[in-house]
Amino acid sequence: MKIDNNGILISEKSTTIGAEFHETRGKSALLRSLVDDPLHQINWETPYYNKFIGECLDGEELSEKVCLDLGCGDGRFTEYLINKGVKKVICLDADYEPLHKLSIHSGKEGYRDKIELIHSGAENIPIENGSVDVVLALGVYYYLGVKQVNGLRETCSKMKKGGILISSEPNLEGIALRSLLFNTLGDMVENFTNSNFKEEQNDTKYRFPLHEEKKLLSLYELNGFNLTYKKGLSIFHQIIRIQYVRGLISKEELETNLDKLKGIFDYLDEKGKMNKTIMYKHIKK
Numbered sequence: 001m002k003i004d005n006n007g008i009l010i011s012e013k014s015t016t017i018g019a020e021f022h023e024t025r026g027k028s029a030l031l032r033s034l035v036d037d038p039l040h041q042i043n044w045e046t047p048y049y050n051k052f053i054g055e056c057l058d059g060e061e062l063s064e065k066v067c068l069d070l071g072c073g074d075g076r077f078t079e080y081l082i083n084k085g086v087k088k089v090i091c092l093d094a095d096y097e098p099l100h101k102l103s104i105h106s107g108k109e110g111y112r113d114k115i116e117l118i119h120s121g122a123e124n125i126p127i128e129n130g131s132v133d134v135v136l137a138l139g140v141y142y143y144l145g146v147k148q149v150n151g152l153r154e155t156c157s158k159m160k161k162g163g164i165l166i167s168s169e170p171n172l173e174g175i176a177l178r179s180l181l182f183n184t185l186g187d188m189v190e191n192f193t194n195s196n197f198k199e200e201q202n203d204t205k206y207r208f209p210l211h212e213e214k215k216l217l218s219l220y221e222l223n224g225f226n227l228t229y230k231k232g233l234s235i236f237h238q239i240i241r242i243q244y245v246r247g248l249i250s251k252e253e254l255e256t257n258l259d260k261l262k263g264i265f266d267y268l269d270e271k272g273k274m275n276k277t278i279m280y281k282h283i284k285k
């Protein structure tokens, strides 16, 4: 292992399907940089993720906590943890570009010395066992494909007993509804029968595990975690964004309704049942 000129620790290259998907797509998940776009789904969703993370960490002495942001991307949630006052965040991603962006951004924002950047896979975390208090793995484990369980097991071994894992996973019903509305009936049927989903419209070999919730939670349980809290994230944000991108909703219509939409999103956060994603809090047994 070596540290490169950008101060990024270079470990074993991930060979998971999600790492390959991001690489071949030539498009990194730079989600922090989208938070500022008021017409983007990421702008609408991020406050609800932050709220959930805040609830999971409520009452914890954060200045003592060593955190690991697995599949950190360009650090949308790393920055949230830093602003909450945690001791340090170890940021790991299989894609180099977002790590580089995070290195530059954290320097500008004055918290580069509070983060460590690692280019590796969630299935291979090159840090000491039992060293981490809090792990974020938001929108990550399914990208590991057949190595999803390896990722869970590896995460568990890096955590202290009683440590907190905050993750999010695709919700079968929400993803199936999205397939039906925006892809094909065949794609929707495949979600249920083959337990997988794709993120692109065209035919692709990049298909990711999509478990029924009971099965998903049993994987967490079997790999050392106890579920203590969960919350759904509405699918409405994404439906509206896709309709906008496809020209079914105009910019003017969206802008005119934006304030009211924010109120509706708050309602859906409290009472909605149609979830694209479920966020989970687990404790290491």
Ligand SMILES: C[S@@+](CC[C@H](N)C(=O)[O-])C[C@H]1O[C@@H](n2cnc3c(N)ncnc32)[C@H](O)[C@@H]1O
Pocket: 014, 016, 018, 019, 022, 029, 031, 032, 070, 071, 072, 073, 074, 075, 076, 077, 092, 093, 094, 095, 098, 120, 121, 122, 123, 137, 138, 139, 140, 143, 144
């Ligand atoms: C949907 S993005 C989420 C990024 C970030 N957690 C957020 O929500 O802003 C998924 C991230 O997982 C990363 N990823 C994919 N496969 C991975 C693997 N095997 N190990 C670590 N990261 C991986 C991708 O490069 C990407 O940055």
